[in-house]
Amino acid sequence: MSTLDNVLQLQQPLKEGGIRQVNFFNGRLLxxxxxxxxQLAHRQADARLGMAIGDGVAFGLEAARDPDLDQANAPVLRVRAGLAINRLGQTLRLGADTSVALTRRYDADDGGDGCQCVFAQCNPLADGTYVAGAGVYVLTIAPAQSSEGRAPSNGLDPSNVRCNTDATVDAVQFRLLAINPLRFADLDPSSPLFRNRLAYRCFGVEAREANAFDPWRVDPPSYGLIDELRSGALSDCDVPIALVYWTAAGLNFVDTWAVRRALLEPDALSGFSFQRNPLVPGELSSFAFVARARRLVEAQAMCAQFQQQLGDVLAASGAPAALNASEYFRYLPPFGIVPLQRLPLRGFDDAAFFNGIARRPGPGSQQGTPFIDVRQLGAVQQRALEYAPVDLGQREFLWVWRPWQNAKALHDNQSVQPMLAFASGQLPDFASPRLDMARFDYSNYANCCESA
Structure with a gap:
């Protein structure tokens, strides 16, 4: 027998993995x-399209404490309507804003009134006993299936009477998955830094930093708390939508963007390798610092997580103008916006918030902060997403700018809130040049005579 007998030939159909549809013809008994x-064939085709689009949240599905129903011993979240795609390519649609009780009373065994007659890829979901109480949890949305109504039957097969439901409903369900406390045992839950440190552990920053010391080796395919959950209770059917910290006093915080991600399409570079790794026989090598699609999605989530937490800090503080960034943030995203106080508008103080952080021109008042054109901020943010977050524990340099349009509006006594923009010090300086298109009062000048 030739060695090529079992080799696939050009234009030879390969049936393995193919979608098998029923062939309809006149006279066939169905x-x-x-x-x-x-139905299964159509579901498989749709799932392949969903997998090509990528998993994550397409829109909506933001979770927050429900102010009308939330109680300390029975917390309730309000989840906005939205759409997500899980790793199996299934679309998960929440049609309306929904209140979700974290203390379960619904018995899943009583959810249907007929047999499971249709294909259900995620039935059952990953093993795990429902738990609730003090701890850190991930709220997920996952597919569910239920039956609805009754359909008439000809009675030819009495054994199928229990299957005469009129319709099967592809629905969704919410799940609450506990994170093992050992994964954050080194973090102090009573510290104001706990939320930020926990969020960046979900981002896998520590694992990424460890890999940066040896960038020639293979970039780790998984990192962070969410990837660790994937080996247990978090199945490919689940889409994470919120990180929940629950204490004896009730919900301490609900952090959406610590685990929520935008749609992440498959990365064509994920398997790309430049050459064999000379240090590990048979192992392929790639550069870990390539700005892959996942890193960009995570950078967007870091920016959104910072703005959400900053808003929560502002709302909870009685004197936000006295707060310092390092009190609540060990890590800053590669780009962010900070509102400043101007009574009656609440906000932070420039000198206090950035105190102890290396910046230009250094410690001082807001008046010494370089100007930037607000029309540049979108481009600066897009550029910043390619960079790593800022570790304040390492006293890294940070660019801080004042949008000159905002400063001019304040000078003209318009009713606006002052603001600052910051970005990773790895970026080039985007400060507005001298004269700034002939705007003499809102330009930056070099201290050419500083040494005199």
């Missing part, structure tokens, strides 16, 4: 099983 196979 059964319920045939129609179920046809």
């Amino acid at each position: 059964t319920g099983k045939d129609l179920a196979r046809e």
